[in-house]
Amino acid sequence: MKTIKTAFPHFAPYDRRGIETYLERQAEKGWMFFAFGTVGWKFIRIDPKKVHFAVTYYAEVSEYDSEDPEGLLSFRDYCAKAGWKFIDSNVKMQIFSSEDENPTPIETEVLTEVKNIHRIEKKQVISDFLYRSALFVICLLIIAVFIHKDAVKTLSNREILLMLLIIFIAFLLEVARIIEYYSWHRRAVKTAVEENLFLDVKNGRRVSGMATLIFVMGLLMLMTYFDWITVLLTGIMVVLGCAIMVFAWRWIKERRYSRKENWVIIFVVAFVVVALLREGLDFTLEKLDYVPQNTGFTGSAWEQYLQSPPLSLEDMYGEESSCNSQTMWVEESWLVADYEVRSYGEIGSESVSLGYSVIEIKCSMLYDVCLESELRSVLSHGKEYVLVDVAQWGADSVYRLRAGALEWENTWLLCYSDRLVGISMREEPTPEQMTLVCEVLGK
Amino acid sequence: MRLTISNIDIILQIGISIFDKGGSAMPREKFRTLTEQMFYILLCLRHECCGIDIMDKIPAMTAGRVAVGAGTLYHLLDQFLEEGMIRETRAEGRRRSYILTHKGTQALQTEYQRMQQQIQDFQRVIGKEDEV
Numbered sequence: 001m002k003t004i005k006t007a008f009p010h011f012a013p014y015d016r017r018g019i020e021t022y023l024e025r026q027a028e029k030g031w032m033f034f035a036f037g038t039v040g041w042k043f044i045r046i047d048p049k050k051v052h053f054a055v056t057y058y059a060e061v062s063e064y065d066s067e068d069p070e071g072l073l074s075f076r077d078y079c080a081k082a083g084w085k086f087i088d089s090n091v092k093m094q095i096f097s098s099e100d101e102n103p104t105p106i107e108t109e110v111l112t113e114v115k116n117i118h119r120i121e122k123k124q125v126i127s128d129f130l131y132r133s134a135l136f137v138i139c140l141l142i143i144a145v146f147i148h149k150d151a152v153k154t155l156s157n158r159e160i161l162l163m164l165l166i167i168f169i170a171f172l173l174e175v176a177r178i179i180e181y182y183s184w185h186r187r188a189v190k191t192a193v194e195e196n197l198f199l200d201v202k203n204g205r206r207v208s209g210m211a212t213l214i215f216v217m218g219l220l221m222l223m224t225y226f227d228w229i230t231v232l233l234t235g236i237m238v239v240l241g242c243a244i245m246v247f248a249w250r251w252i253k254e255r256r257y258s259r260k261e262n263w264v265i266i267f268v269v270a271f272v273v274v275a276l277l278r279e280g281l282d283f284t285l286e287k288l289d290y291v292p293q294n295t296g297f298t299g300s301a302w303e304q305y306l307q308s309p310p311l312s313l314e315d316m317y318g319e320e321s322s323c324n325s326q327t328m329w330v331e332e333s334w335l336v337a338d339y340e341v342r343s344y345g346e347i348g349s350e351s352v353s354l355g356y357s358v359i360e361i362k363c364s365m366l367y368d369v370c371l372e373s374e375l376r377s378v379l380s381h382g383k384e385y386v387l388v389d390v391a392q393w394g395a396d397s398v399y400r401l402r403a404g405a406l407e408w409e410n411t412w413l414l415c416y417s418d419r420l421v422g423i424s425m426r427e428e429p430t431p432e433q434m435t436l437v438c439e440v441l442g443k
Numbered sequence: 444m445r446l447t448i449s450n451i452d453i454i455l456q457i458g459i460s461i462f463d464k465g466g467s468a469m470p471r472e473k474f475r476t477l478t479e480q481m482f483y484i485l486l487c488l489r490h491e492c493c494g495i496d497i498m499d500k501i502p503a504m505t506a507g508r509v510a511v512g513a514g515t516l517y518h519l520l521d522q523f524l525e526e527g528m529i530r531e532t533r534a535e536g537r538r539r540s541y542i543l544t545h546k547g548t549q550a551l552q553t554e555y556q557r558m559q560q561q562i563q564d565f566q567r568v569i570g571k572e573d574e575v
Contacts, residue, residue, distance in 0.1 A: 074537045078513040108512035
C-alpha cells in the first residue's frame with residue numbers, strides 16, 4: 001500500500017481556515033501532511049485520527065534566506081511552548097499541528113491576525129500584479145515594434161499571438177486576484193472588529209485553479225503548433241532546466257549567502273540556464289539534421305512547405321515546364337495568413353520563374369496596417385511601390401515596384417478587398433496572365 | 444537608474460502605497476484602546492518578564508479566563524516594541540525579556556481609567572433603573 005502521496009491543492013495563500021480544514025480532513029482519512037515538496041504537498045500514511053492544524057504567517061522571512069532567521073525560530077519556540085508542533089513552512093506560511101483535544105489557537109486576536117496577513121499579502125499580491133503588468137506592457141511594446149517593422153510576419157505568427165494572449169490572460173487573472181484579495185481584506189477587517197471572527201475565503205481556490213488551468217491549456221495549445229521532436233526536446237530541456245535550478249538553489253542555500261546575494265545569484269543562474277537551454281535546443285535540432293515534414297529552416301524559424309501551390313508555372317505559361325524547384329511557405333494565425341510561393345523552371349530552353357505571395361487579412365481593421373507595412377518594406381532597398389492604373393489585374397488598387405526614376409520592375413502589389421497579392425515575374429505579364437492571377441489569387 | 448534590489452524595493456513600496464490607500468486604516472487607532480489580551484500582556488510586563496512566559500502568566504492571573512495565542516503574543520510584543528511601550532531588557536539565546544516603558548505604563552493607566560469610567564457609568568445607569 002502506498003505510504004506517501006503528493007497532492008496539489010489550490011488555496012489562496014491567506015485562506016488559512018481552508019488549508020487547516022483540508023489538512024484535518026486528510027488526517028481523518030489517514031494522511032498526515034509532513035512537508036511542502038519541490039512540487040506539491042507531501043502526505044504520509046497514518047492511522048486515521050483527529051489532528052488540529054494551525055496555519056500562521058511570519059512576515060520577516062524570504063525565499064532567498066539561506067537559513068531560517070532568528071526571529072522565526074523564536075516564533076516557533078513560542079508556538080512549541082503552547083503545544084504546537086512545527087511541521088513545515090512555505091516561506092512565510094508556517095504549518096503546525098497539535099493532538100491535544102482543545103489546544104489554544106496560535107492566533108487568538110483576529111484583528112492582529114488580519115493585520116499580519118495584510119502585511120505579507122499586500123506586498124506579494126501587488127508585486128505579482130506589477131510584474132505581470134510590466135511583462136504584459138513589455139510584450140505589447142515588443143510586438144508593436146515588430147508590427148512596425150513587419151506587420152504581416154508578426155500578425156501571421158500564431159505562436160507570438162498565442163503567447164501574447166496567454167500573457168494577457170495571466171495579467172487579467174492577476175487583476176482579478178488583487179481585487180479579490182482587497183475585497184476580502186476590507187470585509188475581514190470589518191468582521192474582525194464587529195464580530196471578532198476570521199472571515200473565510202470563499203473563491204480563493206477558484207481563481208488560483210483557473211490560472212493554472214489556463215496556463216496548462218495555453219501550453220498544450222502552443223505545443224500543437226510544433227512537431228513532436230521539437231515538443232519532446234523542449235520538454236526535456238524544461239525538465240533539465242528545472243532540475244538545474246533546484247540543484248543550484250540547494251547549493252546556494254548551503255553557502256549561506258545573504259538574502260540579496262541569493263537573489264542576484266538565482267536571477268543570473270536562471271538567465272544563463274534559459275539562454276543555454278534555448279541554444280542547446282537549436283543546436284540539437286541542427287545536429288540531428290531533423291527536418292520535419294514540409295518545413296525548412298530559414299536561420300531563425302521553421303516555416304512550412306506545402307506541396308500544391310494555387311498557381312503554378314504551367315498555369316501561368318500554359319505549357320508544360322520542367323520545374324527545377326518549387327517552395328511554398330505558409331504562416332497563418334487568426335488575424336492574417338501569409339502564403340509565399342517561389343517556382344523556378346524551364347519551358348523549352350527558356351528559364352522561367354514565378355514568385356508570389358498572398359496576404360489574406362481576416363480582420364479588416366488590420367488591412368491598412370498590413371498595406372502600409374508592405375509598401376514600407378522595400379524602402380530600405382532604395383526602391384518604392386508606385387500607384388499605377390492597370391485594370392486587367394482586377395484589383396481595387398495596383399502598385400508597381402520602381403528602383404530609381406524610370407527603372408520599373410516586374411513586381412506588383414495588388415490590393416483586393418480582403419487580401420494583398422504580391423507577384424514577381426521575369427518579364428512583363430500579359431493581360432491573360434493578369435486575369436488569371438485575379439481569378440486564382442485575388443478571390 | 445540602475446535596477447538594483449533597493450531600487451526595486453522602492454518601486455514596490457510606491458506601488459503598495461498607491462494600492463493601499465485606506466487599505467490599512469483600522470477602525471481603532473493603534474493602541475488607543477487596548478483589547479483584553481493587550482491589557483494583560485502589558486500588565487505582565489510591569490516587572491521584567493520573559494516574553495514566552497507570558498503565555499502561562501495570563502491564564503494564572505485570570506483563573507483561566509483569558510488565554511493568549513502564541514502567535515498573537517509574539518506579534519503584539521513586536522508591535523509594543525515598535526511603539527516604544529515596552530523595551531527589551533535581556534536576551535539569553537532566543538529567550539528575550541521585556542519590561543514596560545513609561546509610555547506603556549501610561550497606556551495601561553489610561554485603559555484602567557477608561558474601564559473605571561465604564562464601571563461607574565454602568566453602576567449609575569443600573570442604579571437608576573433599580574430605583575425606578
